[in-house]
Amino acid sequence: MSASILIGTRGSPLALWQANHVRGLLLEAHGLEDGAVDLSVITTSGDRIQDRPLADVGGKGLFTKEIDEALLAGGVALAVHSMKDLPTVLPDGLCVAAVLPRADVRDAFLSPAAASIMELPPGAAVGTSSLSAARRSNACGPILRVIDFRGNVETRLRKLDEGVADATLLAMAGLDRLGLSSKVTSVLPVDEMLPAVAQGAIAVVTREHDAETKRLLAPLNDPQTAAAVTCERAFLAELDGSCRTPIAGLAEIDGGALRFRGLILSPGGAEWHDVEMTGVAERAEELGRIAGEDVLARAGTNFLAKLP
């Protein structure tokens, strides 16, 4: 019997759901037996560092570091990540081999105190681990107090129950996957809150030269989602893309047509620049880059430099 194919994943319930989902898709696509694909749970630096705001300790790459190392060392054949959490540039030797069909891209508002962001009293505390989400919400609500809210989806829901914050914002995709959508107070339409880049998309990463794993993953790739997130990530990369930057972007594809909307906010949410572009899906990356350049030209390089 040959050794099973190993999927590297973080140990959070959402990460495990996503890795198991990919495991099931692989078994099904290739008619494999149950034991042919297994999970290898890997603790990352991001999981270990719990006491400081993430932006202070190095950002997105911290949640992939040890998994990237396991991939490069050949300890696992593939890794499954929320694409939203993936840095725009992967370490040398790694590539995204498949992007799964996108789930709900919207954010959800959860609060025992108000029915919507607009109804929160001024000064209400919104708990979020992502500066980006909190600042974007300023565009459509009162000036809110943002408190750092680390931990996985369940931890954040518990903190909300304990009254640590008056409200929180979470991606619908994660809540749906975890069977927690009944906790949602209201769903925010994308024109009220543009989602984070690549929200709702799951990426499967492998070694660039691992032709066999790439062949196994090919049927899992959804070309439309891949084109959409390519556009969004090109926009993010143009604007720096660190997790400190309040940036949102959404590409929607209809047939061969692509519509992209992007947004960048100043830390207080007082200054913002948005962009909308349409084009063809084949030129997704170029469109995202041009949209990024356009916003940058209007915002000025000072704008990014002023960010915390």
Ligand SMILES: NCc1[nH]cc(CCC(=O)O)c1CC(=O)O
């Ligand atoms: N940063 C954590 C994270 N990464 C991906 C998701 C949700 C799933 C997705 O967007 O695909 C979440 C939780 C959240 O933001 O609510």
